[in-house]
Amino acid sequence: MEMQEKIDWIALLLTAILIVLVRESSVWIMEKFNHPELGNLAGLFFFLILLITWRKVSALPRRLIDANAKIMKESAFAFLPVSAGSVIMLATLGTELPAIVFILFFCTLIPLWLYAKMAKRWL
Template sequence: MKPTSLSKLPVWLAVILTLIMVILVRESAVVICQLLGMAKAANVVGMVAMFLILITWRMVKGLPIWLTRASNILLVDSGFAFLPVSAGAGLLLFALGDELWGVILTMAISTLIPLWGLALLSNRWLSNTVDTDTKRKGQS
């Protein structure tokens, strides 16, 4: 991919352009979903549309450096955006009553089992020992 004049955009302009692109796709999804009578699906439709746009852009032309840099900045700095959602979910958990312990157990199991599997795979991948799965009989 040849560097273009757009690849030398200042960071602040790249962030603004990225935000404009995200807002346009999301608001277009809201309008389309409202016209189709399924307004609650707008966020998912917008997310899938943005994914398809970015995949197509990457396959056809390649993603510009400014978009990648701005996206990384937005992802790193937007970690605090999830705090209100987490706090609200925590408060709602206590409104479950008798179902609270079942929900907590389900969340713990569905989190711990994948983490345990990932830890096993990571340990195998990162270890310097011989992989016994691919080792043939008679070889040392």
């Protein structure tokens, strides 16, 4: 007999509201600085700092962690259309394709290498 996973709808809803609130607030703040395109990045950094600070003061609620894991697991398919669009865009670049692929490779390789170095040192 298979156990069914119970879904904590309240935790999922509150987590989604928290994510949207932080993102929209960050976009609004960055619009005040005439750079709304940086809203997502600023929100990501703000949320990271908020969670790190929260974790230093007390433990993160288990419901928040479980809701986040559920959202991340279920939203993985959201990246498929983005990947398909990227492949279509790369196919239309023509002579600029080698330069773009080099930049993508270079900008991916260095951060992954740095992340591996940090993980090896701190884990």
